Amino acid sequence: MANAIKQKSGAYRVQAKKVVDGQIIRKSFTVHPKECGDDSRMAKKKCEALAKEWQLSREDDLTTITVGKAIDKYIDDRSKVLSPSTLRSYRNYKKDFSSILGIDAIDINTTHVQRLINDMAMDLDAKTIKNKVSFLLSVLDYCGNDRRFKIRYPQKAKRELRTPDTDDVKRLLDNANDTMKAIICLAAFGTLRRGEIAGLKYKDISFDMKKIYVHADMVISPSGKWVYKEMPKTSGSVRSVQLPSFVFDVLPKASSEDPEEFVFKLVPFTISKHFGALRDKCAVDCSLHDLRHYAASFRSDLNIPSKYIEEVGGWTSDSHVLTSVYDNALSSSRKKYIQIANAFVEENYQDIVLKKVP
CATH class of the missing domain: 1.10.150 (DNA polymerase; domain 1)
Structure with a gap:
């Protein structure tokens, strides 16, 4: 609780505060010794008591809860x-x-x-x-605790990205079933996260334009259940991804005409579990998310500017994955770089993706 401070006039004054419904309320209390028979100690105690009584006057006062x-x-x-x-x-x-x-x-x-x-x-x-x-x-x-906390955090360790190479991705695809092939293609070529893959619906896919509209995620609710969330990880993650036609050929076929049908009937945890089993089988040291790093890596090797890589992956310009580039994205240049990336994917992966596993 606040202490009463003696003023030049001889009176004691307290600046008290409390929080009600998230709002900080402040009030001052002043008691002069003359009000207490010229007893300064009594005036100080009375002033502090008035402030305390006011602070405790409401049950929903957040300054007094644990x-x-x-x-x-x-x-x-x-x-x-x-x-x-x-x-x-x-x-x-x-x-x-x-x-x-x-x-x-x-x-x-x-x-x-x-x-x-x-x-x-x-x-x-x-x-x-x-x-x-x-x-x-x-x-x-x-709760009204507005102290200036002078704290020190542990030193942040530099994160090492694990980026698979082209041979690793080929080995994964060569041993994957049709569902996992489609998932790997979306992650390694289209930069989709596992939650974005799980949240993908047929309404988000343009088979004619060869585009996927990424705007949703699959997340765990407070009750521990996986739920569909309209917005993905960040607002910058909302994007359209254009991919080679063979990627759309391996996507699971819709079982109905309902545009709200999920493309993959899998939650993110199950996707990671299946990928983990495939990864162990192929002896490839990477996670499904690391395939996004591969998507950035091969585009960088093709000399595609960072601005366009950021755009396709939903990365920010200050992302640890990419170096910031400040040139403006022109639609004509964007089309050229999409064609370069897709030509690379087609040349290296079309045959292996379309090959049927015995």
């Missing part, structure tokens, strides 16, 4: 605007803060937060720790 309850309220208040995967992550974060869940949110200081960081550094990488702590600081700010 960190655990504050986290729950913070999540509940945002449940309508956050994605299912974000809500699930936030709820999972709570267990990392077990040592402070019973402490009032307003009383958390730098020492508490730094101890949490030190404990998490034993098992988690720097990026994960920063995500969790940033969430905690948002909760504390929401």
Whole structure:
């Protein structure tokens, strides 16, 4: 609670605050010793008591609740605007803060937060720790704890990308069944993530134009179920991908005329599981997501500017995958580079993709 400060006039003053419905409310209280029989100590105590009484006057006052309850309220208040995967992550974060869940949110200081960081550094990488702590600081700010936390994070380790080469991709395709062939083509040539592949519907595919409209994802809901999400990982991930005709030849055929039918009746976890089995069989050291890196790599080797690679993969200009290029994308140039990339894919992969596995 705030301490009363003696003013030049001799009166004691407290600047108090509390949070109601996510809004910080401030109020000052002043008591002069004359109101207490010229007793300065009594005036100070009375001033602080008035402030405390005001702060405790509402049950939903967030300045007096514990960190655990504050986290729950913070999540509940945002449940309508956050994605299912974000809500699930936030709820999972709570267990990392077990040592402070019973402490009032307003009383958390730098020492508490730094101890949490030190404990998490034993098992988690720097990026994960920063995500969790940033969430905690948002909760504390929401509850009126506006301290300037001077904390230090572990040094971020440089990430090494595992990029398969052309022989690796050929070996995967040569041993894949029809479904996995289609999935590998979409990832390695079309840059689709596993969630984007799982969320692909027939309405998103133009077989005439040889284009795929990527605008949806498959994510885990707070209840642990896979759900369709209209927007993918980031707004920049919404894109159209043009691919060689043979890729569309190996896509699963629709079982109905319903445009809402999913192309693959698989959730992301199952896609990764099937790919993992194929990868082990072929002795290829890469994940399905690493095929996106291959998609960027072979385009770079073909001297396609980064701007066009970013566009087809939904990467940002500051992505760790690519070097930023600041030239503007012209439609005529875009068409030329699409043709270069697709010619490379056709030359190297058309026969092996269309070959039937005995």
